[in-house]
Amino acid sequence: MRLHDFTAPSTQAARAASELAASYHSPALLNHVIRSWLWAEAFALLEERRDVDHELLYTSAMLHDIGIVPAFDNVALSYEEAGGHVAVALTAGAGWPPERRQRALDVIVRHNWPSVDPAVDVEGYLLEVATGLDISGSRADVLPRDFVQEVLSTYPRLTLAEEFTARVTDQASRKPATAAQRLVHDGVAAKLVNHPLEHDPNA
Template sequence: MRISDFERPDTAAARAAVQIATTYHTPSLLNHVERSWLWAEGFAVLRGLDADHELLFVSALLHDLGIVPEFDNATLAYEDAAGHVAIALTAGAGWEPERRVRAHEVIVRHNWPEVDPAMDAEGHLLEIATALDISGARADDLPLDFRREVLTAYPRLELAAEFGACVADQAERKPGTSARRLVDGGVQRKLRDNPLERILEG
């Protein structure tokens, strides 16, 4: 399994997602969303899931935009806010209404504790991919050489400190959202202890 096995979609929505993510994310968070897409594609291969690759790519690149100050929402969970950005972006790219809603669903569900792949393959893949990148869940499922290649191409930089602080801020301001559950579940400790933080040291 190599990065080159996964072709980035060359569509209006995919190109716009890259532009928006690059413009508004810090380098650490941009690398996180890029890695999340690659982990998701890797898990799709391992689990034999037939995913909509454009939908998965766009959702992965946009899934954390709700923690960016420009897209932060006073009341909505950050993943819900990001999902609405995805609806607007994909509408501009010509997606049909039902598919725009799917982008919102995938992004919202990435923060669920678990997503049934039979109900939502893309939501499931983004959920387990982000769980790996943030908390280290299923860290040994993907081939070691692939993990090292991805982390070399998209290093973690200051993700643990940056994302931990962003989620803590969301939890404090919006205690009824999933950010509170993540913080109460020890997400800041999990970020620091994530084995991906040290995989390139060996």
């Protein structure tokens, strides 16, 4: 498994999602969403999941944290739901039918669930396990070590720990009924500081 094994879709929605993420995210958060897509695709390959909508997965991965950006921060909705609605608007512009736009919203919302049943939503499952790896260090030893190091070398973590902790803590303080509060309560700050990929001497 190598980085060049995974190619971003060349569709209108995928390109637009990538451009939006690059325009609004800091370098650390942009690298996070790109890594999340790569981890998701790697888990799909490792687990031999052949029923994946790769355009949906990529578009959702690029936009899954756009709701913590001030320009898209919603006064009441959780950041993942706000980001999901950004994805609905973007994919509507790309010509997706209503049912598929809803899938983008579902995948982004479900990435913040404690777990997702792949039989119910394989793309939501893949994004959940991928972000679990990148934020909490879950399954950090499952993917091939050489591949992980190649991804980290190309898309380094930079100041992700500080930035993500600050953004999610702010979300939790203003919207305590949302998943952000659960993340803070479950120790996301400590998980990021002690993340195995933060301290890998070969990363």
